[in-house]
Amino acid sequence: xxxxxxxxxxxxxxxxxxxxxxxxxxxxxxxxxxxxxxxxxxxxxxxxxxxxxxxxxxxxxxxxxxxxxxxxxxxxxxxxxxxxxxxxxxxxxxxxxxxxxxxxxxxxxxxxxxxxxxxxxxxxxxxxxxxxxxxxxxxxxxxxxxxxxxxxxxxxxxxxxxxxxxxxxxxxxxxxxxxxxxxxxxxxxxxxxxxxxxxxxxxxxxxxxxxxxxxxxxxxxxxxxxxxxxxxxxxxxxxxxxxxxxxxxxxxxxxxxxxxxxxxxxxxxxxxxxxxxxxxxxxxxxxxxxxxxxxxxxxxxxxxxxxxxxxxxxxxxxxxxxxxxxxxxxxxxxxxxxxxxxxxxxxxxxxxxxxxxxxx
Ligand code: V47
Numbered sequence: 001x002x003x004x005x006x007x008x009x010x011x012x013x014x015x016x017x018x019x020x021x022x023x024x025x026x027x028x029x030x031x032x033x034x035x036x037x038x039x040x041x042x043x044x045x046x047x048x049x050x051x052x053x054x055x056x057x058x059x060x061x062x063x064x065x066x067x068x069x070x071x072x073x074x075x076x077x078x079x080x081x082x083x084x085x086x087x088x089x090x091x092x093x094x095x096x097x098x099x100x101x102x103x104x105x106x107x108x109x110x111x112x113x114x115x116x117x118x119x120x121x122x123x124x125x126x127x128x129x130x131x132x133x134x135x136x137x138x139x140x141x142x143x144x145x146x147x148x149x150x151x152x153x154x155x156x157x158x159x160x161x162x163x164x165x166x167x168x169x170x171x172x173x174x175x176x177x178x179x180x181x182x183x184x185x186x187x188x189x190x191x192x193x194x195x196x197x198x199x200x201x202x203x204x205x206x207x208x209x210x211x212x213x214x215x216x217x218x219x220x221x222x223x224x225x226x227x228x229x230x231x232x233x234x235x236x237x238x239x240x241x242x243x244x245x246x247x248x249x250x251x252x253x254x255x256x257x258x259x260x261x262x263x264x265x266x267x268x269x270x271x272x273x274x275x276x277x278x279x280x281x282x283x284x285x286x287x288x289x290x291x292x293x294x295x296x297x298x299x300x301x302x303x304x305x306x307x308x309x310x311x312x313x314x315x316x317x318x319x320x321x322x323x324x325x326x327x328x329x330x331x332x333x334x335x336x337x338x339x340x341x342x343x344x345x346x347x348x349x350x351x352x353x354x355x356x357x358x359x360x
Contacts, residue, residue: 006035009279013043017282021228024280028224033268033275040275040306047285048308052343053350054336057106057139057312058099061319062087062125066112070189072178072220074256074323076112086114089128096133099315103333106312106352107133108173109140119153123167130168137170137352143201143212144176147193157201161208171352172205174213174248179222180230187221188259195230199237206243211353213288214244218273219252219265227273231280238283245354246286246309249273251293255324264324267298271305278306286354292320292327296339303343309350310336 005026012019019027027036063086066076077084087095096107107129126138141149141164150160161169178188180195193201205212214234218227231247238244251265251273278287288309291299299310315330333349340347349357 005030006032006039009039010042013039013046013279016046019280019282021232024228024231024276025225027276027279028227028272033272036272036275036279037305040278041304043279043282044287044306044308050346051308051348052303052340052345053286053309053348053354054333054340055106055312055350055352056102056104056333057108057352058095058102058104058315059317060087060092060095060107060109061111061316062092062109063111063114063117064318065114067115068113068189068191070178070192071258072188072217072252072262072323073319074253075319079115086117089125092125092129093132095316096129096136100133100136102313102315104136104313105357106137106139108312108314109138110142110145110173110175113145113148119149122149123163126164126167126169138168139171139173139352140164140169141172142174142176143172143198143205144193146172146205147197147201157204158208161205161210165208165210169210171210171245172212174215174244174246177215177230177234178217179220179226180233181222181226184220184222184226188217195233199233202243203237203241206241211243211245213246213248214284215248215250216273216277217250217252219269220254220259220262227276228280231277235281235283238281242283244284246288247277247281247284248288248290248311249277250290253293253320253323253325257323267301270294270298271302274302274307275305291331292317292325295325295327296331300339300343303340303345310340312336 064077065084150157216230251270254262286309287307289299289302289307290311313331337347
């Protein structure tokens with residue numbers, strides 16, 4: 001039975017086909033981690049060869065104040081709490097200048113849904129950074145923020161995306177997706193937009209001409225079938241738009257969160273999830289191991305489990321570390337290259353849109 005499963009899936013991968021939801025679930029449920037990993041490595045090799053991408057970037061989390069109270073989030077604060085913050089424009093410009101001086105090509109900007117800042121704040125923020133640092137690609141805001149801005153401004157999603165593009169937005173990260181199934185959202189992020197809305201907003205972002213990523217927060221209250229359902233909806237949307245660049249499974253960090261009974265994600269589950277996603281999401285070019293949440297060693301081993309992207313230098317990370325991630329705050333480009341080379345793969349620096357900067 002198990003042998004048939006793996007043989008069938010190998011044939012599908014070699015034929016350039018697509019596995020079913022049932023097959024994905026069977027891979028998740030099977031104990032043979034190495035067999036799943038080998039198939040994922042095959043699927044990745046056919047798409048990306050030996051090359052592994054990374055980028056030189058910097059995260060800027062401009063505020064931790066948020067009107068949503070997601071139970072998995074250790075980063076957000078309510079207005080009036082002592083350690084709530086909102087960066088000034090000067091703070092952001094200083095961080096962007098520092099990033100450029102350190103060789104960054106991207107800044108990754110996300111924040112809470114601030115209770116009071118007006119729509120114009122976000123446009124001014126983008127325009128100021130874009131004007132001061134035109135060489136930096138600004139990857140900012142998730143579909144959740146775009147929906148919030150549309151409600152703040154009383155504008156359509158398309159109008160908001162046009163405004164943000166004009167102000168300097170280059171693309172969007174993949175956060176806020178969590179797990180699409182509503183029964184799970186009701187317990188981990190009851191105030192957040194639904195999974196359907198996340199997908200609808202993302203479809204419009206892609207139609208407006210911007211690329212984005214897709215994440216999946218795993219290892220909390222979801223079932224394996226919920227993970228397959230999540231990836232299934234992403235695969236269907238990617239068929240329609242082609243607008244996703246990378247899929248990033250985010251391993252849940254439990255410290256300081258309010259998810260009942262939550263534990264950390266083990267290495268086996270992390271590797272299995274990355275591997276199944278590589279096999280299942282045949283229409284995604286890139287699977288990213290976000291080392292901040294996985295830890296450096298699992299992220300490195302993930303390169304043998306279908307992963308071809310390690311994300312970036314990051315520099316200042318709050319969302320994972322506030323929830324207990326024990327990875328470093330930052331990585332140097334040379335450290336990322338060494339980690340990739342020691343996995344017998346070829347490091348390639350990319351920009352946000354996956355244009356190669358150098359074969360490092
Ligand atoms: O949306 C929040 C997740 C996301 C926790 O697109 C948590 O290139 C684990 O989306 N444990 C933000 N995860 C990070 C994100 C991201 C990161 C790197 C690259 C890209 C990209 C996107 O972090 C949130 C949420 O899903 N998150 N709390 C937690 N306790």
